[in-house]
Every structure is written in C-alpha cells, then in structure tokens.
Amino acid sequence: MNKTKRIENTFDIVRILIAIAVAYLIALIILALISDDPLNVIGLFIAGPFSSKKHIGDIFTRMIPLIFTGLCMCFVYAINKFNLAGEGAVNLGGCLAACVAIALKETSVPGWLCIILCIIVGALAGMLSNAIPAIADQVFHADVCVISLMLNYILLYFTTFILKNVIKDQGAAVTASYKLGSKVKLPKMIPGTTIHIGLLIAIACVVFVAILFYKMPFGYKMRAVGINPTFAKYIGIPVTSTIILAQIIGGSFAGMGGAVQILGMFPRYKWESLTNYGFDGLMIAVLARKNPILVPISAFLIAYIRNGADLVATKTQIPPEFVSIIQGIIIVLVAAEMFLSGWKKRLIFNAARKDLNEKEAKA
Amino acid sequence: MSLMRIGAFLYSTLRLSTPLIFAALSAAICEKAGLFNMAAESMMLWGALIGVMVNGWTGSVWVGFLGACLAGVVVGLLIALATVKGKADLMLAQIAINLASTGGTIFMLFVVTGDKSTSAMTIQSDTLPKIFVPFKKVPIIGPMLNKQNILTYGAILAAVILYIFIKRSKTGVHIRAVGENPNAAESVGISVSKTYFLTWAISGLLGGIGGAFMSMAYTSAFTKNMVAGRGYIGLCASSMVGGNPIGAMFCAIVFGVADAVANQLQLTNAPVDIVMMLPYIVTIVVLIIISVIKMKAHARKIRSKAQKA
Numbered sequence: 001m002n003k004t005k006r007i008e009n010t011f012d013i014v015r016i017l018i019a020i021a022v023a024y025l026i027a028l029i030i031l032a033l034i035s036d037d038p039l040n041v042i043g044l045f046i047a048g049p050f051s052s053k054k055h056i057g058d059i060f061t062r063m064i065p066l067i068f069t070g071l072c073m074c075f076v077y078a079i080n081k082f083n084l085a086g087e088g089a090v091n092l093g094g095c096l097a098a099c100v101a102i103a104l105k106e107t108s109v110p111g112w113l114c115i116i117l118c119i120i121v122g123a124l125a126g127m128l129s130n131a132i133p134a135i136a137d138q139v140f141h142a143d144v145c146v147i148s149l150m151l152n153y154i155l156l157y158f159t160t161f162i163l164k165n166v167i168k169d170q171g172a173a174v175t176a177s178y179k180l181g182s183k184v185k186l187p188k189m190i191p192g193t194t195i196h197i198g199l200l201i202a203i204a205c206v207v208f209v210a211i212l213f214y215k216m217p218f219g220y221k222m223r224a225v226g227i228n229p230t231f232a233k234y235i236g237i238p239v240t241s242t243i244i245l246a247q248i249i250g251g252s253f254a255g256m257g258g259a260v261q262i263l264g265m266f267p268r269y270k271w272e273s274l275t276n277y278g279f280d281g282l283m284i285a286v287l288a289r290k291n292p293i294l295v296p297i298s299a300f301l302i303a304y305i306r307n308g309a310d311l312v313a314t315k316t317q318i319p320p321e322f323v324s325i326i327q328g329i330i331i332v333l334v335a336a337e338m339f340l341s342g343w344k345k346r347l348i349f350n351a352a353r354k355d356l357n358e359k360e361a362k363a
Numbered sequence: 364m365s366l367m368r369i370g371a372f373l374y375s376t377l378r379l380s381t382p383l384i385f386a387a388l389s390a391a392i393c394e395k396a397g398l399f400n401m402a403a404e405s406m407m408l409w410g411a412l413i414g415v416m417v418n419g420w421t422g423s424v425w426v427g428f429l430g431a432c433l434a435g436v437v438v439g440l441l442i443a444l445a446t447v448k449g450k451a452d453l454m455l456a457q458i459a460i461n462l463a464s465t466g467g468t469i470f471m472l473f474v475v476t477g478d479k480s481t482s483a484m485t486i487q488s489d490t491l492p493k494i495f496v497p498f499k500k501v502p503i504i505g506p507m508l509n510k511q512n513i514l515t516y517g518a519i520l521a522a523v524i525l526y527i528f529i530k531r532s533k534t535g536v537h538i539r540a541v542g543e544n545p546n547a548a549e550s551v552g553i554s555v556s557k558t559y560f561l562t563w564a565i566s567g568l569l570g571g572i573g574g575a576f577m578s579m580a581y582t583s584a585f586t587k588n589m590v591a592g593r594g595y596i597g598l599c600a601s602s603m604v605g606g607n608p609i610g611a612m613f614c615a616i617v618f619g620v621a622d623a624v625a626n627q628l629q630l631t632n633a634p635v636d637i638v639m640m641l642p643y644i645v646t647i648v649v650l651i652i653i654s655v656i657k658m659k660a661h662a663r664k665i666r667s668k669a670q671k672a
Contacts, residue, residue: 034474082454136647142654145399145454146602149595150643150650157643161636279458286455319479321466328463332456336449 003351011344016287018340019333020301023326027305030322031312041312048311049304055311057193062303063296064264065090067202068257069281070288070295071209072126075250077285078213079226081137083247085148086254087278088155089129091271093122093255094262095159098177098269102167105181114184119201119259126255127248129155134247138240156274163269176270186264198260202296205253209292212249222246226290254278283331302327370506372623377507377515379626380619382407382581382590384518385573386597387611388525389566394606395529396562397542402442402457403570404594405464406435410574412468412482415585416475419486428491428575435571438464439563447556469587483584491580512580514572521569522612529608538562570594599646603653618642 031045032038049055072086097118104114132151137144167177186196213219225232225242233239257277262269284302288294305327309320333339386403393400413434418427438460445456469479476485492513499509529535540548541558549555573593578585596618597611604610621642628638 132647136651136654140651140654141658142647142650143602145401146599147647147650149401150599150646153592153595154640154643154647157636157640161634161640164636165634279462282455282458283462317473317477317479319469319473321469324466325463325470328459328467331459331462332445332449332451335455335459336445336451338449 003355004348007347007351008344011340011347012289015340015344016289016334019330020287022333023329024305026329027322027326030325031318035316035318037316041316041318044315045308045312049307053192054194055307057190057195059300059303059307060199061194061196061265062307063299064196064198064202065257065261065275065277066280066284066299066302067206067296068253068260069277070284070299071205071281071292072130072250072252072254072257073278073281073285074209074213074288074290074292074295075222075246075253076130077282078290079222079243079246081134081243081247082145083130083133083137083148083250084145084278084282085129085133085151085155086126086251086281087274087276088148088152089126089251089254090258090261090275090277091159092125092129092155093258094271095162095258095269096125097122097259098180098262099162099167101180101184101263102178105178105183111183115186115263118184118263119256122255122257122259123252124255126251126253126258128251129255130247130251131244134244138244152274152278160272163272167269169268172268174270175272176268179267180263180269184263185267186260194265196264198264201256201260205256206292206296209253213292218242218245254281283327286331286334366502367506370503372627373503373507374509374511375626376616376619376623377511378581379622380616381512381515381518382573382576382593383596383600383615383618384522384612385569385576386594387600387615388518388521388597388608389569389573389594390598390601391606391608391611392525392529392538392562392569393566394601395535395542396538396558397545398559398562399453400457400566400598400601401454401595402438402460403566403573403597404590404592405457405460406438406567406570407574407577407590407594408464408468409434409438410571411578411589412471412574412585414571414575415482415486415488415578418488418579419482422487424489424491424579427488427579428572431575431579432568432571435567435569435574436564437567439565439567439570440560443560443563447559465588468585472585472587479587481584481586482578483586486584488579488583490583491575512576514576514580517572518576519612521572522608525569525608534561573597596642599650603646603649605653617645 028042028045031041035041049059069086069090072089076083076086100118100121101114104117129151133144133148136142136147163177164175169176169178186198189195189197189199213223221232221237221242224237225239229239280302284295284298287298287301305323306320309323312318313320386407389403389406390400410431414427414431417430418424421427442456442460445451446453472482473479476482478485482488493510494513494516495510496505496508499505529539537548537553537558538561540553541555545555548558574590577589582589597615600614600618601611603614621638625635625638629635
C-alpha cells in the first residue's frame with residue numbers, strides 16, 4: 001500500500017473517533033448544564049451501562065437488531081443507492097415471523113424448526129421489501145429513495161392491517177397479536193441477562209457478510225460498482241443485476257432482524273409504528289465505513305450511548321431522546337469531508353516532502 | 364351523501380392538505396435546484412416548536428409565526444452549511460438532521476417546559492386567525508372555505524408565488540440553471556454555492572410555515588413527533604411532478620383527500636390501514652409510470668438524433 005493511501009486510511013479512523021468524542025463531549029456538556037446534580041448524572045451516563053451484569057447484558061441485547069439493519073445498510077451504502085426500505089422490512093419481517101409462529105403454535109413441529117422457519121420467512125420478507133425499490137430504480141429509473149420512503153409506510157400499514165385483522169388477540173387489553181408461544185422463544189444465552197441466541201445469529205451473519213464482501217467475487221463486483229459504476233460496466237461487470245442483487249441480499253438481513261427481535265424480546269407482536277431500526281442501521285453502516293466487520297463495534301457504541309441515556313432517564317427527568325442529537329452530530333461530522341481535511345492534507349503533504357528529501361539525499 | 368357532508372369533507376381535506384402543500388413546496392424548490400429535500404420533516408418540527416415557544420414568550424401569535432419561519436430557515440441553512448461548505452453527502456446530512464430533530468425538539472421542549480410530550484399544559488399559545496367568508500350559505504363552497512385557517516389560503520398563495528418566482532424571476536432562472544447543470548451555471552458566472560444556500564433558505568422558510576400550521580392552527584400546541592412523515596409525503600408529491608409548485612400542490616391535496624377519507628372511515632368498520640396505504644401505492648405506481656414515460660421520451664430523442672446524423 002502506498003503512503004498516501006495509508007495515511008488516508010488511518011486518518012479516516014482517527015476522524016471518526018474524533019467525531020464521536022466531539023459529539024460525546026457535547027452531550028456531557030448538555031447534561032451538565034441542565035441537571036441539578038451534574039456529577040451523578042454524567043457518572044450514570046458514562047458508567048451506568050457497565051455497572052452490573054444485567055446492564056452489560058442489556059447493551060448486547062440492544063445491539064442485536066442494530067447489527068442486522070447495519071448489515072443491510074452496508075450493502076445499500078456500498079453500492080451507493082439510498083434504499084431505505086430496510087426500515088419497513090424490519091416491521092414486515094417481524095410481523096410475518098409472528099404469523100408463522102402463531103400458525104405453528106398448536107402443531108407438532110419442533111421448536112427449533114419453527115424458529116428457523118420464522119427467521120427464513122422474515123428474511124424473505126426483507127428481500128421482497130428491498131427488491132421493490134431496487135427494481136423500480138434499475139428497471140424504470142424511478143428514484144430509489146422516494147420509492148423506499150413510500151414503501152416503508154405501505155409496509156407499516158400492511159403489517160398493522162394484519163395485526164388488527166388476522167392475528168389480533170381479542171382477549172388482550174391492548175392491540176396485540178396472540179401469544180407467540182414458548183416454543184419459538186429464542187433461548188437466553190447467559191443466565192441473569194436478557195442476551196438471547198439472536199446475538200449468535202447476528203454474529204454469524206456478520207461473518208458471512210464479511211466473507212461475501214471481501215473474499216467472494218460478488219463482493220468485489222459490488223464494491224467496484226459502488227465506487228465507479230461506469231468503470232465497472234466497462235470491465236464487464238453486470239451493473240444492473242449486481243445493484244439489484246446487493247439490495248435484495250441486504251434486505252434479507254433487515255427482515256431477519258425484525259424476526260429475531262420479535263422472537264427474542266416479545267411474547268406478542270404489537271408494533272404499530274416504524275421502529276427506526278432501519279435509519280439507525282444506516283448510521284451504523286456510516287460509522288463502520290461500510291465495513292461489515294466494524295458493524296458490531298459501531299452497534300455496540302450506539303447501544304451503549306442509548307442505554308446510558310435510558311438509565312439517566314429512569315433516575316432523572318431528562319428524556320432519553322437527547323442522544324439522537326449526539327447521533328446526528330456524529331453522522332454529520334463523519335459525512336462532512338471538510339471536517340479536519342486541512343490536517344489530512346498537511347499530513348499527506350509532509351509525508352510526500354519527506355520522501356522527496358530522502359530521494360534527493362540519496363541522489 | 365348530503366351537500367352538507369360533502370362541504371364538511373372538502374373542508375377537512377383542505378385543512379389536512381395545508382401542511383402537505385407546504386412540505387411539497389419546500390421539496391419542490393429544492394428539486395428545481397437539483398437537490399433532494401428529505402429534511403422538510405425537520406424544518407416543520409422546529410417550526411412547530413419554536414413558533415409555539417416564541418408565541419408563549421411574546422404573547423403575539425404573529426411574532427411566533429415569524430419565529431417558526433426563522434427556525435425553518437435556520438434548519439435549511441444548517442443543511443446548506445454541512446453539504447456546501449462541509450462537503451457532506453446530502454442524503455446523510457439530511458438523515459442526520461432528521462434524527463437530531465426528532466430527539467432535539469423533544470429535548471428542547473423538556474429543557475424549556477419540563478414536559479416531555481406536549482406544550483399544551485405549559486405554554487400559553489394561540490392559533491393563527493381563521494377567515495370567515497361572506498358566502499358561507501352557498502352549498503359546498505361555503506362550508507368548504509368558511510373558517511379555514513389563514514395559512515390554508517397562504518399555502519395556495521405560496522404555490523402560485525413560488526411558481527412565478529421560479530418561472531419568471533432572475534433568481535428563479537439561476538436556481539433552475541444550477542439544477543440543470545451546476546458546472547455550466549458556474550461557467551456563466553452564477554455562484555452555485557450561493558444559489559444552494561438561497562434555495563435551502565427558501566425551502567426552510569416554507570417548511571417552517573408548514574410547521575407553524577401544525578402547532579398554531581391545526582392544533583394549538585406542540586406535541587412530540589407531530590409532523591409524522593408529512594415531510595416525506597411532501598417530497599413524494601413534489602417528485603411526482605418534477606418540482607412544479609402548482610403540480611406539487613395538487614399532488615399534496617390528493618394525499619390530503621386520502622387522509623380525509625381515512626379519517627371518515629375511522630368512524631366506520633372499514634379497514635383503515637388499507638385506506639391509509641392507498642395513496643402511497645398510488646404514488647409509487649405514478650412515479651414508475653412517469654419515469655417510464657421520461658425514459659421512452661429520452662430514448663426517442665436519442666434515436667431521432669442518430670437518424671439525423
């Protein structure tokens with residue numbers, strides 16, 4: 001690797017870390033300014049999520065859906081198509097998985113097979129949701145972002161329709177489906193925490209996607225298309241099918257995420273609004289620089305910040321939504337090329353001059 | 364259906380369409396400049412919140428309205444700052460702003476009032492005046508227009524003004540030129556970055572007014588997440604007609620009709636969710652049809668050029 005490239009790569013990581021630090025600092029300042037007891041609140045925000053076994057477990061539990069949608073958005077972001085249908089795919093995946101679980105509840109199908117079927121149905125639902133904008137974009141040249149935003153609402157209302165008319169438990173006090181049954185409940189991994197086996201599934205998906213991205217021809221093709229579609233076309237990569245396929249594969253993870261979240265966390269299906277996991281996934285993909293291996297790390301970070309905010313909210317009046325400000329700042333700083341670009345140029349310039357001086361000294 | 368009920372239905376259609384029209388116009392001017400406005404959502408949220416707050420402080424509903432406009436403009440300029448000066452990706456910057464705004468407005472409400480979901484109990488705010496028409500006895504039109512909020516008329520007026528502004532004024536031509544081809548525009552001396560800033564400011568202004576309608580006319584308080592996707596609907600309404608303000612207005616009204624129908628059906632046993640879904644399905648189908656027509660026209664043009672050559 002040449003020197004400039006190396007500086008650029010290290011610099012990118014440093015830049016993301018600085019962006020996170022800046023945003024975190026802003027959050028701490030805000031917390032300090034508005035609370036009556038700043039030291040305790042800040043302590044709770046920073047150390048709270050690590051204060052007990054249960055709390056640490058909660059971070060990992062919270063990571064699970066974020067990893068799935070993060071992987072989905074890695075595909076979308078790697079080919080530079082802002083297909084946001086992953087948001088609705090989570091709902092659809094969760095809803096259809098719940099339907100399957102309810103349908104199989106009374107049958108003699110073994111539990112593990114039920115779980116696998118639910119997750120497969122979730123994945124198929126995600127593929128379908130992501131495929132619609134992808135095809136509309138590539139075949140008909142309609143704007144993928146607009147179509148996917150509209151599709152999210154269609155998927156939302158479709159799932160609420162199913163919830164209210166097909167799987168609603170009339171006996172329940174609120175709008176909720178029938179009980180999914182203990183058969184499909186994802187088993188807990190570590191006693192005393194909420195971590196369920198979904199975490200293993202998520203990690204397995206990360207490994208699979210990492211291999212797909214970096215060790216398989218399709219991954220190379222996909223990244224080439226994302227970086228420069230015209231060039232990819234000239235060297236003979238089927239651009240259209242690669243773009244569509246990448247989005248469909250990505251969608252399967254979002255749908256799977258919805259299914260795993262429902263099976264792992266809830267006794268009944270009752271999502272009546274969009275979950276926001278999809279948009280969170282995009283943020284995680286941005287933080288991970290479209291690298292699937294870094295997705296769990298950025299998901300961990302976001303889950304940690306959110307759990308800290310939730311803990312602050314339980315002990316004080318401060319609403320947990322303030323973390324979304326941090327998230328916004330992080331994305332803008334990471335996305336803004338000009339942020340710290342002067343420093344990067346100086347580094348590259350100095351390295352180049354040093355090289356030149358060495359060469360002249362030799363000559 | 365009696366005439367009375369038709370009138371009432373049209374009244375609620377116009378009322379529900381108003382914020383959608385402002386969102387659509389906010390997206391339309393951006394579309395003319397070749398930009399993509401997903402952030403009308405944020406502009407409206409901040410407009411709604413700041414409008415109520417300023418209204419509460421000063422006691423004047425119109426000063427509050429100005430505050431709402433200003434809040435929208437600030438959000439617009441922030442996006443311009445991040446994307447033009449900071450060279451951030453447009454989509455990412457807007458998603459970030461939307462994310463920060465949903466939480467940020469709730470947080471600000473909490474800091475100012477101590478309430479986390481609504482300003483109804485804590486801030487004393489008024490609503491913008493309603494207009495009483497002299498011909499309220501006329502069937503259908505009378506009940507449709509009587510007691511509509513002044514901003515509903517404002518929305519229609521804004522669409523017309525924006526149309527003329529884009530079509531006729533010098534700045535409007537510059538905006539369109541930048542939208543067609545920024546490099547070409549730059550080469551004839553139009554400052555692209557200035558145009559972008561201006562476009563975002565106007566877009567923010569329109570979004571802010573839409574927000575003011577939500578909290579100072581549609582309801583009389585700010586509630587969290589009160590915009591609820593209206594910004595995205597506006598974006599779709601605008602992209603269905605390629606950013607033409609008048610067309611965007613009519614598309615927004617179509618969404619308003621769907622909203623009104625859904626509201627009516629909520630009283631009956633009809634499946635509300637399916638009705639709510641319909642406008643979105645229609646949008647997708649129309650968007651695809653329009654794209655196919657454009658594609659065909661483009662192909663024809665190329666073919667005729669090839670034959671001439």
